[in-house]
Amino acid sequence: MTSTVLPAAPAKVQEQWKLPDRGTIGIISLIITESSLFSIFVTAYIFYIGKSINGPYPKDVLHYPILATVCLLSSSGTVVFAEHYLKHGRMGLFKLWLAATMLLGYIFLVYTGSEWRKLIFQDHLTVATNVFGTTFYSLVGLHASHVFVGLCFLTLVMIITLLGFDMQTQLRRFLFLSWYWHFVDAVWVVVFTVVYVVGR
Amino acid sequence: MSSIDFPLEFPHEKPSEFSFSETLYSWVATVDHKRLGLMYITTALLFFVVAGIMASVMRLQLAFPNQHVVQPDTFNRLFTMHGTTMVFLVGMPMLAGFANYLIPLMIGARDMAFPRLNAFGYWIFLFGGLILYFSYFGANGLSGAGSAPDVGWFAYSPLTERAFSRGASTDYWTIGILTAGLGTIASAINVIATVFTMRCPGMTLSRMPLFVWMMLVDNWLILLALPPLSACQVMLMIDRYVGGHFFDTQAGGSAVLWQHFFWIFGHPEVYILIFPAWAAVSETIPVFSRKPMFGRPAMVAASVSIGFISLGVWAHHMFAVGMISMANTFFAASTMLISVPTGIKIFNWTATMWGGKLRMSTSMLFACGFLLQFLVAGLTGIMLGVVPFDWQLTDSYFVVAHFHFTLVGALLFGLFSGMYYWYPKVTGRMLDETLGKIHFWFLCIGFNMTFLPQHWLGFLGMPRRIYTYAPGRGWDDLNLISSLGVIVQAIGILAFILNVIRSAKWGKPSGDDPWDAWTLEWATSSPPPEYNFEKVPVVRSSRPLWDLKHPQDPDWKYE
Numbered sequence: 214m215t216s217t218v219l220p221a222a223p224a225k226v227q228e229q230w231k232l233p234d235r236g237t238i239g240i241i242s243l244i245i246t247e248s249s250l251f252s253i254f255v256t257a258y259i260f261y262i263g264k265s266i267n268g269p270y271p272k273d274v275l276h277y278p279i280l281a282t283v284c285l286l287s288s289s290g291t292v293v294f295a296e297h298y299l300k301h302g303r304m305g306l307f308k309l310w311l312a313a314t315m316l317l318g319y320i321f322l323v324y325t326g327s328e329w330r331k332l333i334f335q336d337h338l339t340v341a342t343n344v345f346g347t348t349f350y351s352l353v354g355l356h357a358s359h360v361f362v363g364l365c366f367l368t369l370v371m372i373i374t375l376l377g378f379d380m381q382t383q384l385r386r387f388l389f390l391s392w393y394w395h396f397v398d399a400v401w402v403v404v405f406t407v408v409y410v411v412g413r
Numbered sequence: 414m415s416s417i418d419f420p421l422e423f424p425h426e427k428p429s430e431f432s433f434s435e436t437l438y439s440w441v442a443t444v445d446h447k448r449l450g451l452m453y454i455t456t457a458l459l460f461f462v463v464a465g466i467m468a469s470v471m472r473l474q475l476a477f478p479n480q481h482v483v484q485p486d487t488f489n490r491l492f493t494m495h496g497t498t499m500v501f502l503v504g505m506p507m508l509a510g511f512a513n514y515l516i517p518l519m520i521g522a523r524d525m526a527f528p529r530l531n532a533f534g535y536w537i538f539l540f541g542g543l544i545l546y547f548s549y550f551g552a553n554g555l556s557g558a559g560s561a562p563d564v565g566w567f568a569y570s571p572l573t574e575r576a577f578s579r580g581a582s583t584d585y586w587t588i589g590i591l592t593a594g595l596g597t598i599a600s601a602i603n604v605i606a607t608v609f610t611m612r613c614p615g616m617t618l619s620r621m622p623l624f625v626w627m628m629l630v631d632n633w634l635i636l637l638a639l640p641p642l643s644a645c646q647v648m649l650m651i652d653r654y655v656g657g658h659f660f661d662t663q664a665g666g667s668a669v670l671w672q673h674f675f676w677i678f679g680h681p682e683v684y685i686l687i688f689p690a691w692a693a694v695s696e697t698i699p700v701f702s703r704k705p706m707f708g709r710p711a712m713v714a715a716s717v718s719i720g721f722i723s724l725g726v727w728a729h730h731m732f733a734v735g736m737i738s739m740a741n742t743f744f745a746a747s748t749m750l751i752s753v754p755t756g757i758k759i760f761n762w763t764a765t766m767w768g769g770k771l772r773m774s775t776s777m778l779f780a781c782g783f784l785l786q787f788l789v790a791g792l793t794g795i796m797l798g799v800v801p802f803d804w805q806l807t808d809s810y811f812v813v814a815h816f817h818f819t820l821v822g823a824l825l826f827g828l829f830s831g832m833y834y835w836y837p838k839v840t841g842r843m844l845d846e847t848l849g850k851i852h853f854w855f856l857c858i859g860f861n862m863t864f865l866p867q868h869w870l871g872f873l874g875m876p877r878r879i880y881t882y883a884p885g886r887g888w889d890d891l892n893l894i895s896s897l898g899v900i901v902q903a904i905g906i907l908a909f910i911l912n913v914i915r916s917a918k919w920g921k922p923s924g925d926d927p928w929d930a931w932t933l934e935w936a937t938s939s940p941p942p943e944y945n946f947e948k949v950p951v952v953r954s955s956r957p958l959w960d961l962k963h964p965q966d967p968d969w970k971y972e
Binding site: 234 | 598601605607609611612613636638640641643644645651652655656657658665666670677933936946948950951957961
């Protein structure tokens with residue numbers, strides 16, 4: 214006997230055999246791996262708190278980024294609304310809340326940019342100034358780059374919605390993007406705490 | 414129904430109706446997991462030969478004292494490139510190749526969860542490897558001090574800082590490996606998604622083949638352990654290019670931080686590397702002992718525990734760095750702890766063989782070689798976990814012997830066991846047993862000639878990475894034996910290459926199931942059709958083909 218005839222799974226069995234969706238596992242795995250990446254940069258930041266030989270020091274130059282934080286955290290809320298309206302087919306409201314999410318994310322990035330401009334040109338803090346500079350720009354920069362990537366994808370979703378593509382069929386994928394966005398927010402909570410609260 | 418039954422005629426092969434460029438395109442643009450798996454393995458074998466030649470040159474240089482076969486700088490590049498290539502460009506793609514080829518077949522799926530991501534993973538690994546090797550040509554940089562990286566495969570700072578590593582050689586190391594690492598992470602996401610979401614009906618996690626279990630744990634480790642490597646490499650680039658101070662001691666940075674971050678990656682990495690060998694022999698030992706795996710649940714539990722514990726042992730690579738005693742004690746204890754599940758696995762493989770009807774095919778020979786050599790490797794590892802012992806033997810040839818016993822003695826032998834086992838499935842032809850036995854015995858004898866004496870060289874105080882040594886220290890004879898072993902190993906490897914190439918065209922046709930095995934991949938043709946299975950299979954136990962062949966005594970009655 215050289216070939217074994219396997220029993221084929223009848224249709225009913227195949228229907229009842231429910232496994233998780235591969236996209237869900239994919240995005241969860243991505244979030245886990247990114248968490249591992251961020252935790253190394255956070256560890257480096259914490260390790261170097263108080264170890265700069267020369268100034269400027271965190272307490273001299275860092276101010277709570279209240280507006281930016283409020284914007285980013287509320288963008289997690291607006292994206293949930295967007296999801297809700299997409300699920301119910303209310304495309305106008307979906308686009309509205311999606312635009313709100315994008316605007317809030319954009320404001321966050323603009324704020325980060327202006328904070329960095331102040332730090333670089335007024336306070337003369339760069340990556341090369343001291344270990345505070347190195348770890349600050351690396352960690353906050355890594356986070357901001359993730360916000361940027363998320364914003365790019367949100368923009369892509371907006372563009373294809375405006376072009377008339379039926380986004381309702383892509384609810385699952387929009388959900389994955391919103392999970393990524395929530396992850397980016399959660400990381401900001403950690404970064405905010407470590408850099409602006411603990412580290413000062 | 415236990416004899417190997419070969420068909421009388423090999424299915425007639427039609428001359429290909431595709432032109433050369435069409436065939437080439439079909440390989441370059443493929444997303445088929447089987448083709449990508451083969452591409453991974455073939456590329457890995459090519460890098461293996463290159464890195465093996467580097468090792469041969471190093472052993473030639475070290476065969477006699479005070480030799481000048483190569484310059485000291487060249488020697489530094491050789492050991493760096495040898496280590497980096499073997500770990501990142503041989504070990505990791507072998508893992509990806511075996512996983513991508515076999516997992517869908519073993520779980521009754523048509524392909525991986527994300528076929529295009531799979532292709533991305535392969536090509537970015539290849540480009541990363543090519544970037545690393547381009548350093549031989551392109552690394553001169555502004556100071557003209559380049560060429561291949563020479564900082565060791567773990568690239569300790571502050572040697573790697575711009576002040577001490579001029580030219581771009583370190584950057585080629587960083588960027589090449591960073592690039593290849595992205596592919597590995599992509600591959601890990603793919604494997605995890607596939608295993609969790611694409612098993613055929615009836616295949617609960619507890620009924621999955623052990624190969625799939627071990628690859629699952631392995632890829633979880635990759636997900637957690639690769640980002641620290643990418644992180645510290647990005648930090649190194651920030652230091653080198655924009656004046657950062659992550660590892661710059663003069664600005665308050667810490668060079669030891671690199672070691673922590675690197676080994677947080679590096680220790681799980683060596684477990685990541687060895688899991689495929691464990692996966693392969695967990696399939697071959699039962700089949701060639703004609704007995705199901707002893708203690709299957711314990712094997713799964715042990716693998717998962719090793720996965721967890723391996724994330725907490727990293728600083729045993731740093732005992733000599735000067736950490737506080739509390740840290741040394743903690744890491745020594747966790748290293749001891751990880752020996753428990755590892756020992757369970759060795760006992761279970763042995764117990765599987767005990768009382769079984771052993772078939773000493775080449776695959777089984779390699780599995781036996783794996784068992785004995787992995788035992789030695791594990792024991793020397795535990796010895797190194799004793800902190801005062803490590804203080805004497807760190808950075809000596811004892812460590813070199815230990816990790817070559819794990820990486821060559823265990824990993825390579827385990828992978829060869831798998832290759833002799835699955836080659837018939839991949840090609841439809843058997844590998845020649847005579848050449849296989851020549852391959853095994855020459856490799857086994859040569860490997861032990863090279864690496865067993867290195868344990869004593871370590872005891873006698875020979876440090877690693879030295880390019881030559883003075884005569885009269887008692888190191889001369891052992892080094893000579895070690896170097897002569899290379900010749901014996903090379904003959905073995907040549908026999909293997911010859912076997913693979915010859916058998917592809919002239920090997921005995923194998924049929925679907927030459928070994929009378931039990932897992933799903935043996936239920937489809939050899940080689941499998943592009944869609945793997947005609948109909949989605951359903952399984953009731955962990956050995957579906959046993960159930961089919963023995964309907965009066967199926968496994969699901971006992972599981």
